[in-house]
Every structure is written in structure tokens, then in C-alpha cells.
Amino acid sequence: MTAPEVLHAPSASAHAPVSDAALQGAASAALHIDKLHAWYGESHVLHGVNLHVQPGETVCLLGRNGAGRTTTLRAIMGLTSARTGSIRVFGHEVIGVPRHRVAPLGVGYCPEERGIFASLSAHENFLLPPELKTGFSGLSEDEIYALFPNLRERAKSPGTRLSGGEQQMLAVARILRTGARLLLLDEISEGLAPVIVQALGRAMNALKNKGFSILLVEQNFRFSANLADRFYVMEGGQIVLEIARADLEKNRATLKGLLGI
Numbered sequence: 001m002t003a004p005e006v007l008h009a010p011s012a013s014a015h016a017p018v019s020d021a022a023l024q025g026a027a028s029a030a031l032h033i034d035k036l037h038a039w040y041g042e043s044h045v046l047h048g049v050n051l052h053v054q055p056g057e058t059v060c061l062l063g064r065n066g067a068g069r070t071t072t073l074r075a076i077m078g079l080t081s082a083r084t085g086s087i088r089v090f091g092h093e094v095i096g097v098p099r100h101r102v103a104p105l106g107v108g109y110c111p112e113e114r115g116i117f118a119s120l121s122a123h124e125n126f127l128l129p130p131e132l133k134t135g136f137s138g139l140s141e142d143e144i145y146a147l148f149p150n151l152r153e154r155a156k157s158p159g160t161r162l163s164g165g166e167q168q169m170l171a172v173a174r175i176l177r178t179g180a181r182l183l184l185l186d187e188i189s190e191g192l193a194p195v196i197v198q199a200l201g202r203a204m205n206a207l208k209n210k211g212f213s214i215l216l217v218e219q220n221f222r223f224s225a226n227l228a229d230r231f232y233v234m235e236g237g238q239i240v241l242e243i244a245r246a247d248l249e250k251n252r253a254t255l256k257g258l259l260g261i
Contacts, residue, residue, distance in 0.1 A: 029055075037085055064219075078097065
């Protein structure tokens with residue numbers, strides 16, 4: 001008996017050619033992903049993902065745990081071991097680009113692990129990310145504190161003294177001052193009290209009104225349903241459904257089958 005063939009990931013710099021139509025769409029989009037495959041070692045995790053986010057649009061990636069949503073965000077940031085296909089950020093191809101050059105294109109990434117330094121005050125944590133030379137001014141401290149007033153009150157508190165909700169607000173707040181205009185937000189409502197989730201929802205809508213483009217990974221459907229313009233559902237590392245907000249109700253049975261909501 002012959003051994004089964006092992007699928008090896010190609011080198012990180014390799015990527016498939018992109019069609020003219022895809023290039024035209026990519027040029028106007030804040031984020032345009034075409035035929036994205038991604039690997040962790042020899043584990044093939046994403047299988048031909050296609051999605052886009054227009055300037056000023058909020059898009060939500062829905063799916064069960066392990067569907068590939070977080071991996072999609074990590075692939076955009078160059079944090080998977082290999083990628084093929086195309087990822088364009090404001091028209092710039094990032095497949096094959098060193099990961100440290102992705103954020104300066106105007107990307108702010110808020111991973112599920114909040115990364116708050118316990119030994120620093122809330123304000124010192126807030127100032128950590130460097131400003132990006134994107135030509136797009138980040139929000140001022142006053143604008144950010146207007147979105148998250150709790151953080152102004154807790155500015156001198158050490159990271160260890162912040163509640164989970166305050167830490168999440170801080171994790172989002174600190175990328176807003178950098179000049180990022182495409183926000184990748186991973187499960188920002190997870191495990192938080194309803195009052196904090198509501199505050200985050202108000203902040204997300206305010207950011208959308210300010211022209212930010214947002215790709216949101218969420219399992220809290222009620223939270224995301226009030227925020228996103230469009231929804232992609234992922235299953236097994238693929239996009240299996242795209243729905244506009246106006247079509248959510250008529251797709252409720254399908255969503256229940258895919259997500260259990």
C-alpha cells in the first residue's frame with residue numbers, strides 16, 4: 001500500500017495570478033481577498049476564501065469555532081506560515097510582503113488576545129502602538145475618550161486593575177490613534193457584560209460614521225446584526241454564504257443551520 005500524499009504548503013511568496021475583474025474590484029476596495037489559501041505548517045486551513053470590504057463599510061465574518069475566521073485575519077496580517085492567492089489592502093498586494101509592512105498600509109489589528117501590559121498604566125498601554133504614516137490622521141485622544149469615556153477615568157490605573165471590558169476598550173482604542181483606517185477586530189464582544197457590549201456597539205457605529213472600514217469576526221450574532229452592512233459565513237475554511245443586512249430575516253433558517261443561532 002502506498003502512503004497517502006501529504007499536501008505541503010507552497011512558499012509564502014507564491015501566489016496565483018489575479019484576473020482583470022478582480023484587480024478592478026481590488027483597486028477600489030479597502031480590502032479585497034481573492035482565492036486565499038493559508039496554512040499552519042502542513043495544515044491547510046483556508047481553502048479559496050473570497051471577500052471584500054468597501055471603504056466605510058462594516059463586514060462581519062460569522063462561523064463556528066474552527067471555521068477559519070481568525071485565521072483569515074491572521075493571514076491578512078502575514079501571521080500564517082504560508083499564503084497563496086491575493087490580499088489587497090487599499091489596492092496594495094500584501095501576499096509576499098513582510099508582515100511588518102502590512103500595518104503601515106493603514107491596517108489596525110485587534111486580536112482576541114488583548115495584549116495589555118500589566119506593568120503599564122492604561123494610558124501607557126494606549127500610547128504603545130506607533131503612529132502610521134498613512135496620510136490618514138488617527139483619532140485624537142479627546143475623540144477616542146469620547147468613544148470610551150471609562151478609559152479617561154482609568155488612565156492612570158495599571159493594566160492589572162482594568163476589568164475585562166475596560167481592557168477590550170483599550171485594545172480597540174489604541175489602534176484608533178495610529179492612523180489605521182481598516183480595522184480587523186477579532187471577537188471584541190466575547191465574554192463581556194451586556195452594558196460593555198452595548199458601549200462597544202455604539203463605538204463601532206461611530207467609527208463607521210467617521211469613514212473607517214471594519215472587518216469584524218464575531219460569534220455574538222445579536223451584536224453584529226446591528227453593526228454590519230454585510231455578512232460572510234465561514235465553514236471548513238471557506239466562505240459558504242454572503243448575506244446583506246436587509247436579507248438576514250429571510251435567511252434565518254439557513255443561518256440557524258450553519259451557526260445554531
